[in-house]
Structures are given as structure tokens and as C-alpha cells.
Amino acid sequence: MSRLLSHRLAVPAGVALLVVALSFVLPSSFYLRVAALVWISALAVIGLNLLMGFAGQVSLGHAGFFGLGAYAVAVLPAQFGLHPLLAVVAGAAICGGIAFLVGRPILKLKGHYLAVATLGFGILIAMAISNEAWLTGGPDGMPVSRLTLFGWRARGADTWYWITGGLLVVGAWIAVNLVASPTGRALRALHDSEVAARVAGIDVARYKVKVFVISAVYASVAGSALALVNGFITPETADFMHSIELVTMVVLGGMGSVLGSIVGAAILIVLPQVLTAFHEYEHLLLGLMMMVIMIVLRSGIVPSLAALFSRRRS
């Protein structure tokens, strides 16, 4: 089972199956919309998981990249007339570039120092977005023009369900291949011991920056997708609480697990939708569930369940 779960084709195929199967089950466009939001978050979480789960580097500012991606598809078409698809690419390039520039000095830091540095970095991006109102509409946010391609307009929950689902499958496929590649092995080596990895001839700093850039691009593309789906964007996409939400999704689902990323994203996106019925107690219940899940399944839902399953079999 666990071998099947980590097979290179099994994971993206499984994700594709999930996306197709769910499309038959979900009863209305509201559910399709929530599912699309899950796919988008899962995409960002897979990227962050590459950084946290495989390379062992925490980032408390990842929503900064997510927000930059989102604002790229809002600002670039509105201000410079760029096609939204090109804006997605431009956003990803900008995020990758920024991650490349700040990656080396930031990733020199370890543990909690890295946490506070990425946190500060994320807050700077969020503040710039909400303060530069002439460009971004400030705290009120700004509208995002519809995605059109050769006269076809992407609209409706089902259209976006398939587009975001497709993005997730591609993202999962790239991640699984990356993990199985020499880069993935190098990342796992430096996760276990940076010194040992260096002794083995791995350029630790270069690989850390590489995975930081990759995870930033994942977050940026996910942010762009969210902006296009919602048609409206606010600075909250880049703020600290969203960064924390992304990290929580990674840890909740399971570090180093692509499937865990999807499970973690699904829980934190769906749970608030369910809890709105208890709107007064929403935060109380959300916090309580986060604590209970992390105490009971401390290595994350998917790895914990996988361990349970394999123990029962043997």
C-alpha cells in the first residue's frame, strides 16, 4: 500500500481519479466551487510541502507569494493590458525571481530564526499590497477581469472545477517526479543532516534556494488561479493568517506527503464551510479541532493513517 502510494504515476493518477469521481458526486455548483478552492489551496500546499516536508525548511510567509500571484492577474491586465494567462506566467516569474534573490540570505537561518525571517518577509509583501492603493485598490481589494481565450470565456463553477483540478494533477505529477529525482534525494539528505549532505558533495545552499523558488512558483500559480476563480481579490490572500493556514494544511495532512497536502487543504477549506452553521462557535471549534488532530495524529493525517494501516497488515 505504502509503496503504491509513493509510486511516481500512482499519485497523479489517483488525484486525477479523485477529481473525475468527485465531479459525479458533488450535487451543486456550490460544492464544485468549494472543491475548486480545495484544489487551488492543495496546489499551494504541495509546493510548500516540498520546502517543509522534503527540505525541512519552514516558511511562515508563503501567502506572500500566493498574494503576489493573485495580484499579478489582477494588476497586470488592468494596468498594462497583459493577457491574464501571460499575467499568470509573469506572476510566477516574479515570485520565482524574488524567491531566488531573498532565498540565499533567508535560508542561511535555521529553525525559529528562519521562521521569523520568512514571517517578516511575508508581512512586508502583505503590507505593500494593502498600502499601495493606487495599484492594488488597498484594503478593499480589486476586481479581476475574466479569463478569455480565443473568444471563449472561462466562467461557471464547473469550468473552474476542471481547470483547477487539472492544475492540481499537473502540480502533483511534477512534485512526485521532483521528489524521485536526484534533486529530491539531495533535499531529503539535507533534511536529515545538512552537514552529512555537504560531506556527500551536495551544494546545500543551492538546493535550498532551488526548492524555495519552486515552492514560490507553486504558491504564485495557485494565487493566480484563486484570483481568476473569484473575480475579485483582497489583501487577505497575502496576510499572515493565510500563511499560517497554508503551513497548518501541510502539517495537518502530513509533512512530505503529496496526498497529505490535498487532505490538509480539504479539511481547512471544508471545515469553515461546515462550521458556518455554528457561526458563533466557528473559531472555537476550528481551534479545538486543530489542537486535537495535531495531538492525536502528530505526524499528520495521511502518514499516521498509512502507518496504522501497514501495522495492522503485518
Add this chain to the structure above:
Amino acid sequence: MPELLQFCVSGLTVGAVYALVALGFTIIYNASDVVNFAQGEFVMIGGMATVFLTAAGIALPLAALLAIVAAMAIGLALHRFAIEPARGASAVTLIIITIGASIFLRGLAQVVFDKQFHSLPAFSGDEPVRFGGAAILPQSFWVLAGAGVIVLALWAFFNRTLLGKAVLATAANRLAARLVGINTSFVVGFSFVVSAGIGAVAGILVTPITLTSYDIGTLLALKGFAAAMLGGMGNPLGAIVGGLAVGLLEALGAGYISSTYKDAIAFIVILGVLFVLPGGLFGKASVERV
């Protein structure tokens, strides 16, 4: 010049609160290696509980005392029911648990209290004291003096009492502390109670100046965490200097550079310091043994 003095006083006042939050981080971190992101909620509980108890007709000093006790009880509960059961979990898992706790406490405050902003009357009037051309609120003196008393009391506690030394021993090496007969689990729980009490005092002192509401904890925890890292995580002196520095930087940045980017200025400086001194201002350069 009076302008500069004015900025310094308001910066130090807010900075004293950051310093107390950072001190709370440090005490818990030293005893248990846990970074407690619910630290800001203790400040909120202190302020909010005092507001609602005084509104219920209880005299301010008694209300403040009850609020501190309530925060300490919550700190103890946090340790017993969330941190202790997760012993041995990874640092990130523990951080998520304390963030869960902070969301939970915020939700609890929303239900028990409300979502409004609240204030307390200043302890000794609102008549500003004129000093060198600057107008200083009497409450600022309360905050600064309160922070000073807490720091002195902690210093005496750690250096003069047996329990304080047990906490230091646990911080230095938990296994060794247990071997010499220290009940380390009690010490860790105790550190949560003390941190909660310190946070609550800070919340009560500063509420007349900055107001309070159920969700002020997040930003305070962020600033306190950043201040603790600026000083060097785990160093109490660093926490105090870091807190005051963040407060000062904010006030000066807001006054002279840009008030919209006041939070950013503190974080830019922290990033700059960490790039030059990766262990913070007072951090020891640690050597990883292979």
C-alpha cells in the same frame, strides 16, 4: 526635540508590552522548547477580563487580580491539555498546536465577551505630564513601571529562589534536571502559568492606552515573537531589549518615515539584524556537533 522625546516615550510604552510578551515566549521556550503562539491571547484575556469584571461592578484592583488568576488558570490548562499530551512532537507540530490554542481562545473570547473594542479608565487620570515639551500620559508610567517591577521580580525569582533555580536547571538540561530530583513536568507547567500571568498584567496595564478586543492577540504574538528573535531566542535580557527596540523603531518609523509602514520598519530592521547576526543580538553562536 520635543517631538523625538514624544516618539521615544510612546515607543517605549508599547515596547514594554512587546518586551513582556517576548519575555513570556522566552520563559516557556527555555523550560520546554515550545514557541507558544497563544502568548498574545494572555494579553487579550488580561485586558478583556478586567474590562468585563469592572463593568460587573467589581473594583479595578480586584478585577485585575481575578483577570490575572483567570489567565494563569488558562495557561495551566493549555499546558495540561494541549502541550503535555503532545510531548515529543516536532517543533512545527507544537507551533500548530499553540496556534490552534490561540484561535480557540480567540473564539472563546468572542463567545464569553464580545467583538467590540473596549477600554479601561486610566489608573491615575488622563492629565498628561509635561516633560521637556512632550506630553506624557500617566498611564505610560504605569506601563513602564509595571514592566520594570515584573522584570526585577523575575530576576529575583530566578536567582534567589529554589523554584527559580529549578526552572533554570530545566532550561539548561531537562534530563540532568530530572536526575537531580527536579519535577520537570511541574516546572514546565509552572512556566506556562508565569508567562500567562505576565501577559495578563501587560494587557491590563496597556488597555487604557491602546484599547483591547478579542483579536488583538495575533499581532501582539507576532511582535513579541519577532522581539524575542531580535534579542536572541531564549535570552530574557534579549527579550526585553528586543521588545523595547521594536517599540522604539515603530514609533520613530511612524513619526519620521511613514505611519502606514510602521509595522514594516520593525520587520525590515529585524531581517537586517538576522542577516548580519543569525542568532539575534544576544544569541550565542552555536556550534553543531557532528
